[in-house]
Amino acid sequence: MLKEINKIAQAxxxxxxxxxxxxxxxSWSKQAGLNPINVRRAEGVYLYDYDGKRYIDxxxxxxxxxxxxxxPKVAEAVYKQMREVSYVTPGCTTKARGDLGKKLAExxxxxxxxxxxxxxxxxxxxxxxKLARLYTGRHKIITKYRAFHGASYASMSAGGDPRKVPADxxxxxxxxxxxxxxxxxxxxxxxxxxxxxxxASHVERVIEFEGPETVAAILMEGESGSSxxxxxxxxxxxxxxxxxxxxxxxxxxxxxxxxxxxxxKWFGIDNFGVEPDILVMAKGITAGYIPLGGLIVSEKIAAxxxxxxxxxxxxxxxxxxxxxxxxxxxxxxxxxxxxxxTVNMGRYVEERVEELKKIHPSIGDFRNTGLLGCIELVxxxxxxxxxxxxxxxxxxxxxxxxxxxIRELGMYTFVxxxxxxxxxxxxxxxxxxxxxxxxxxxxISIADKxxx
Ligand SMILES: Cc1ncc(COP(=O)(O)O)c(C=O)c1O
Numbered sequence: 001m002l003k004e005i006n007k008i009a010q011a012x013x014x015x016x017x018x019x020x021x022x023x024x025x026x027s028w029s030k031q032a033g034l035n036p037i038n039v040r041r042a043e044g045v046y047l048y049d050y051d052g053k054r055y056i057d058x059x060x061x062x063x064x065x066x067x068x069x070x071x072p073k074v075a076e077a078v079y080k081q082m083r084e085v086s087y088v089t090p091g092c093t094t095k096a097r098g099d100l101g102k103k104l105a106e107x108x109x110x111x112x113x114x115x116x117x118x119x120x121x122x123x124x125x126x127x128x129x130k131l132a133r134l135y136t137g138r139h140k141i142i143t144k145y146r147a148f149h150g151a152s153y154a155s156m157s158a159g160g161d162p163r164k165v166p167a168d169x170x171x172x173x174x175x176x177x178x179x180x181x182x183x184x185x186x187x188x189x190x191x192x193x194x195x196x197x198x199x200a201s202h203v204e205r206v207i208e209f210e211g212p213e214t215v216a217a218i219l220m221e222g223e224s225g226s227s228x229x230x231x232x233x234x235x236x237x238x239x240x241x242x243x244x245x246x247x248x249x250x251x252x253x254x255x256x257x258x259x260x261x262x263x264x265k266w267f268g269i270d271n272f273g274v275e276p277d278i279l280v281m282a283k284g285i286t287a288g289y290i291p292l293g294g295l296i297v298s299e300k301i302a303a304x305x306x307x308x309x310x311x312x313x314x315x316x317x318x319x320x321x322x323x324x325x326x327x328x329x330x331x332x333x334x335x336x337x338x339x340x341x342t343v344n345m346g347r348y349v350e351e352r353v354e355e356l357k358k359i360h361p362s363i364g365d366f367r368n369t370g371l372l373g374c375i376e377l378v379x380x381x382x383x384x385x386x387x388x389x390x391x392x393x394x395x396x397x398x399x400x401x402x403x404x405x406i407r408e409l410g411m412y413t414f415v416x417x418x419x420x421x422x423x424x425x426x427x428x429x430x431x432x433x434x435x436x437x438x439x440x441x442x443x444i445s446i447a448d449k450x451x452x
Contacts, residue, residue: 009050009051012050013038013049013050013051016038016050017036017038020036020038021034021036028163037049037055037407037412038050041070042057042069042070043068043069043070044068044069044070044425044427045057045068045069045424045425045427045428045432046069047069047412053410054410055407055410055412056410056411056412056424056432056435056436056439057069057412057413057424057425058411058412058413058421058422058423058424058436058440059412059413059414059421059422059423059424060288060423060424060425060426061288061412062283062288063225063226063257063262063283063372063421063423064257064282064283064284064287064288065287065288066260066261066262066283066284066287066329066333066338066425066426067287067329067332067336067425067426067427068287068425068427068428069425071287071289071329071332073328073331073332074286074287074289074325074328074329074332075289076328077324077325077327077328078289078290078321078324078325078328081096081320081321081323081324081325082321084320085320086320086321087316087319087321088320089315090117090313090314090315090317090318094320094323096320096321096324096327097117097318097320097323099323099327100115100323100326100327101114101115103327103330104281104294104296105296107266107330108266108267108279108296109267109269109270109274109275109276109279110275110298111275111298111299111300112275112276112278112279112296112298113296113297113299113302114296114297114299114302115294115295115296115297116131116294116295116297116310116312116317117292117293117294117314117317117319117322117323118282118292118293118294118295118314118317119291119292119293119314119316119319120150120292120293121149121150121155121254121256121257121280121282121283121293122149122150122151122152122155122156123150123152123155123293123314124150124256124280124281124282124293124294124295125149125150125154125155125158125219125254125256125280126150126152126154126155127295127312128217128252128254128278128280128295129141129154129155129158129216129217129219129252130154130311130312131278131295131297131301131310131312132216132217132250132252132277132278133216134311135216135250135301135304136216136217136248136249136250138213138214138215138216138249139174139214139216140174140175140176140214140215140216141158141174141175141176141215141216141217141218141219142177142178142203142206142207142210142215142218142219142249143158143159143160143175143176143177143178143218143220144160144177144179144180144220144221144227145160145178145179145180146160146161146180146182146224146227146228146230147159147161147220147221147224147227147254148161148163148221148225148226148227149221149254149256150256151163153170153171153172154172156171156172157171157172157173157175158172158175160177160227161226161227162391176206176210176215178202178203178206179199179202180224180227180230181197181199181200181230181232181233181236182230183195183230183231183233184230184364184365184367184376184384185384186199187199188202195233197233197235197236197239199233199236200235200236200239200240200243203218203239203240203243204243207243207247207249212247212248213247215247215249216249216250217244217249217250217252217277217278218240218243218244218249218250218251218252219252219254220237220252220253220254221253221254221255221256221257221258221268222253222254222255222257222259222263222267222268222269222279223257223258223262223263223268223369224258225257225258225372226257226414226416226421228374228376228417228419229367229368229369229372229373229374229421230367231367231369232272236272237269237272237274238272238273238274240274241274241275244277250277250278250301251274251276251278252276252277252278252279252280253267253268253269253276253278253279253280254280255267255268255269255279255280255281256280256281256282256283256293257283257372258369258372259279259281259282259283259284259285260281260283260285260287260330260333261284261333261338261339261342261370261426262284262342262370262371262423262426263342263369263370263371263372264339264342264343264346264369264370264371265339265370266339267279268369268372271369275298277297277298277300277301278295278296278297278298278301279295279296280293280294281293281294281295281296282294284329285329285330286322286325286326286329287329287332289325289329290321290322290325291322292319292322292323292325292326333426336427338426338427339426341426341427341428342370342371343370345371345424345426345428345429345430345433346368346369346370346371346373348430348433349368349371349373349422349433349437350366350368350373352433352434352437353366353368353373353375353422353437354366356437356440356441356444359441360441360444360445360447361381361448361451362378362379362387362444362447362448362450362451363375363376363377364376364377364378364381364384364386365378368422371422371423371424371426371428372423373421373422374419374421374422375420375421375440375444376418376419377399377402377418377419377420377444377447378418378451379450379451379452380451380452386417386418387399387418387447387450388417388418389417390417390418391417396417398446398447399415399417399418399447401446402415402420402443402444402446402447403415403443405442405443405446406420406439406443409439409442409443410439411436411439411440413436413440420440420443420444422436422437422440424436
């Protein structure tokens with residue numbers, strides 16, 4: 001009997017995977033030979049597949065499920081909103097939209113007041129870039145190489161992430177990339193003691209060369225995410241603000257990944273006491289339960305469109321159901337003290353990784369803010385030779401083995417190049433962090449054998 005039930009379950013499992021693979025396309029992957037986790041349900045920090053295997057989610061999926069999986073209050077809010085009204089054109093008003101706009105004005109820095117809603121992060125950056133150009137009458141956008149801003153054309157072109165390279169013949173024009181302030185691998189070979197913020201002077205020089213009067217905005221991730229959690233030096237954001245003010249350039253913070261408590265503050269830029277002119281958001285705004293993004297602008301920028309039309313528009317802008325989900329999610333961050341928990345659990349992760357460093361020679365660096373962290377594996381701590389070369393998938397065998405071990409031991413997280421990401425849902429507990437780091441520790445032992 002049990003055998004029979006198992007057989008039926010196996011058949012169901014296989015059929016689901018097959019229809020997914022036969023009829024849908026998967027992001028950023030070769031389509032043949034995929035072996036996805038077939039997720040049946042998810043709760044808190046765990047995913048469960050059809051075989052009943054449990055995976056601890058150590059990346060909050062795409063660093064978006066910040067409140068954890070399966071929160072009933074979001075489902076209730078969505079259901080209630082759908083019963084009242086699911087969709088009206090963006091020209092109409094709804095309570096959910098107004099409430100969300102007001103709340104965002106309260107939790108974002110300074111005079112940021114009015115939000116334009118989109119469906120996700122890439123679209124929010126597209127519209128922020130367009131708005132910066134409309135507002136300033138200038139065309140160039142200064143961005144970083146080690147950054148990702150989305151996969152649509154302008155957002156992709158704004159990023160420097162190599163995922164854009166296969167399509168870069170069609171890049172959107174007028175993005176100028178600068179080096180990152182990557183202290184562990186400083187492009188100017190500086191140490192903290194000798195550093196004079198060459199990284200910031202470099203940006204100013206590039207702007208001088210480009211002609212400041214042609215530059216509409218500097219766009220940066222609030223805190224660096226998928227490029228390796230490259231932490232900004234303490235005064236870097238302030239220096240960017242000064243450069244912008246000097247030249248009449250707008251400062252745009254892309255908080256798609258670093259927003260909504262992820263770094264231990266509402267937004268990554270809050271760690272630096274700087275107010276951007278435009279703040280871009282998505283992911284954590286609904287914790288991934290329903291797609292939503294947005295850009296909030298300063299009063300001054302909003303006022304510039306009081307007497308001329310704001311030429312932005314989307315069918316699904318300010319979707320009532322998405323706004324209702326976001327209102328419920330933001331209330332959960334507050335009611336469950338998730339930002340405070342992020343600060344405490346982030347410190348705990350840092351202490352525990354310090355201990356791991358003592359037993360794993362392959363841990364070169366750990367960069368973390370709140371619960372947005374990344375372990376960088378190296379072959380040698382002195383030379384900092386990466387465990388596998390940057391962006392050469394064919395030479396990534398060691399990290400593939402590390403990633404396979406992580407999955408085998410029951411964890412879902414991001415392993416990219418020589419990086420392992422640690423970004424669990426913000427409701428994570430110490431016990432769950434121990435469980436996750438134990439898995440990572442076992443997997444890193446594979447890399448240790450390749451140290452020289
Ligand atoms: C910093 C940043 N901006 C923008 C995006 C794009 O967001 P979306 O995938 O919702 O378009 C991402 C996605 O990972 C991101 O990390």
